[in-house]
Amino acid sequence: MPTFCPTYHVPVLLRETVDGLDVKPDGVYVDVTFGGGGHSREILSRLGCEGRLFSFDQDADAEQNVPADESRLTFVRSNFRYLTHWMRYHGQTEGVDGVLADLGVSSHHFDAEERGFSFRFDAPLDMRMNGRGGETAAQVLNTRSEEDLAKIFQLYGELKNGRRLAAAIVARRQEQAFSAIDDLLQVVKPMMPRDREKKDLARVFQALRIEVNHEMVALEEMLRGALRCLKPGGRLSVLTYHSLEDRMVKNFMRSGNVEGKVEQDFFGNRLSPLRPINNKVIVPSPEEQSTNPRSRSAKLRIAEKVAEKKP
Template identity: 65%
Template sequence: MDEQQQTYHIPVLLAESIEGMNLHNGGIYADLTFGGGGHSRGILDQMGPDSRLFGFDQDEDAEQNIPDDPRFTFVRSNFRYLHNFLRYYDIEETDAVLADLGVSSHHFDDATRGFSFRFDAPLDMRMNKRAGISASDIVNTYEEERLADIFYLYGELKNSRKIAAAITKARAVKPVTTTGDLVNIVKPFFGREREKKESARVFQALRIEVNHEMEALKEMLQAAIRSLKPGGRLVVITYHSLEDRMVKNVIKTGNAEGKVMQDFYGNKQTPLRAVGKAIVPSDEEIARNPRSRSAKLRIAEKQND
């Protein structure tokens, strides 16, 4: 992998995720979170000459990383539209689908995108810079109760109501337009020893809301199940409890809510079968790439209809 790709994003659990895809020549594959292209390049290196790989990403910055390989097709779209775009390319079934749900190093390190509290930058956080509302729009226009719900549900912050009240009070004096503005508002609610971790939860909650991440993940998982052929693999890398719970529920029951469905005879109805237990990064990988610390790799196989 060249220096540019390493700078953009270091792929997490690369060997383990590619092994989980169970590659073979002639297979149809999808990397739903193309980003820096690290996972895609690994897949291309190991898949056969007659295979095809589709890389999805809604961020225009990812296009600079497209590999020069006739077996690869880049799709500039949110992964929730997987099934629609596969049909556009006359693909009925896939052999494996990979999704690394982590935010890339590129997004955290690019001060202009507003994903990190390490920089004082415009409070944006949009993965797709062409559309949608920004984090600044949310903190300046959402009602206090709705803000509190976002911080509680997506950031799992126990003092979400106090944080929302402080933001509402501050924006009445001056609009909250930068990451620095937001950090200064929420900092008093966190002790010094937990300031970074709790601030990260605030930013995580806003990022999830800005990009509709949980709704998109739910739609993507259903689209992936629909597109996989029997025996095809779903390979997902999660980073926080909300997304991991949803992925685990879908693998176990076929739906995001974890509701067990049964047929007339009481047999459980689920389209997937878990392949092994969740895989976590080795100590060596965490040392090389600290952002992999919270990663979990879950692999499932599509069962016969």
């Protein structure tokens, strides 16, 4: 039986995120980002014998943390973008009572040198959350056009010098292909202001990671899937860590779409399939931020699915 690894990942806003689900003892819940299992274990602690939990993670490393609770917990090794497919597969046609998502990268990914998520180590430029397939960060750097690379850095990293970075990368790969983190650092570090070096390097790595894992597309598909799967009154509790994903989640919870376009009825009343529970975003306490650095950029948003009005 796999052994739980407490250092794999320290969950952020653990109590607040699970409180947002308003867990019913006999309810059906989904944790689409299992990781170290912290949020899933907290949900299980609030479920009774008849409750069910489905936990998703596409990373094979996460399976070492799955607790022995086969009667209530089903682990799904898959990207959360396929949420609706797997819920149908497991017979959850009546809908679920809550969906929880802790977005971004786990502590484990940042600390596992060989995964290539952090510029603290020299390792292969991988960055895949699902190491069993897909394009690596090295392949992105070696094959994408200068225009595409510039868009990646500008859109996903919000870097003002994205075009210069892209041009420098294309010039370097004509002499030698990218394979390791140090290859990338040699090119981009000289282009970073000293007072913002670490912050800008983090943005470069964020941009590549988002592109490699198709994170924005997967997030949109997961949000739409969660809306389809939730019962009326069901809760959606989502933790975000950067402005791109937070904007998408905020828009979706207010309007039911990632663009934030709110429909209105004839009388001007808002027509949204979700009702935000916390109009003011929830952030970690100063104490949590001091003990868990990952929590410093975290924002928690919670919404409830409203019942469809009958004509």
